[in-house]
Amino acid sequence: MTDTDTSITGWLTGRLPDDLFIETPEVRVDREEITVIGTIESPELAAGDDDAARRQAEEGRISRFRESTRDRRIEVAREAEHRFDRKVAWGVRCGDSSAMFTHLAVPVMTRLRQPQRQVLDTLVAAGVARSRADALSWCVKLVGQHTDSWLAELRDAMSRVDEIRDAGPTLD
Incomplete structure (x- = not known):
């Protein structure tokens, strides 16, 4: 049986820890790679903070998320790579900011x-x-x-x- 995008997305939706993202992540699939892009909570800013402060706060939140979830993301990626024979890449959105942590250039x-x-x-x-x-x-x-x-x-x-x-x- 070939794994369809929907079966891979379904497996990941069930496998990902419930507290990893604040909503169901976007999952993109091609022949070489599965990319999981999730949304995390935006940081609360003080009244009057400008766009530069907001961007820096979001980048800081993304950096914290990347470090604090690394072990859990690696565990899921290893299982998915073994199951679907594709590499797993991770990305995150936070407010107006986004970052890809890992991804292939094929x-x-x-x-x-x-x-x-x-x-x-x-x-x-x-x-x-x-x-x-x-x-x-x-x-x-x-x-x-x-x-x-x-x-x-x-x-x-x-x-x-x-x-x-x-x-x-x-x-x-």
Whole structure:
């Protein structure tokens, strides 16, 4: 049986300690990695504190959370990595601040024709990216930002296909 995004999310939702996050975390899954992004309580500030003080307080809260939950997160990650054969990455949101603690940068090989290479080379020459790899990453992020709703619909459709496939007969 292949593990679907929903089965991985379900397992993590049941496995994570109840007091780790203040709401159900966002779980993102791909072939190499499971990313768990949870929300933690924002610190209370004194009246009149400015945005800089708020950001610093949130960063401090995130840092404290990272250190104080490390052992529990490692325990869950080890179980999930063994169960699902994927690495587990962690991130957190606190107020308007967010941070990723661990995550993979996976190399992806591609073949590009000259017009696509010229786009990447222009981004490098303009200082937008340090290399073709950085330029390609930048392009993928840009496309993702501008097509979020379409990509979400596509992911939902693919998830439904996985559910139907998993419900079908198995070959023995």
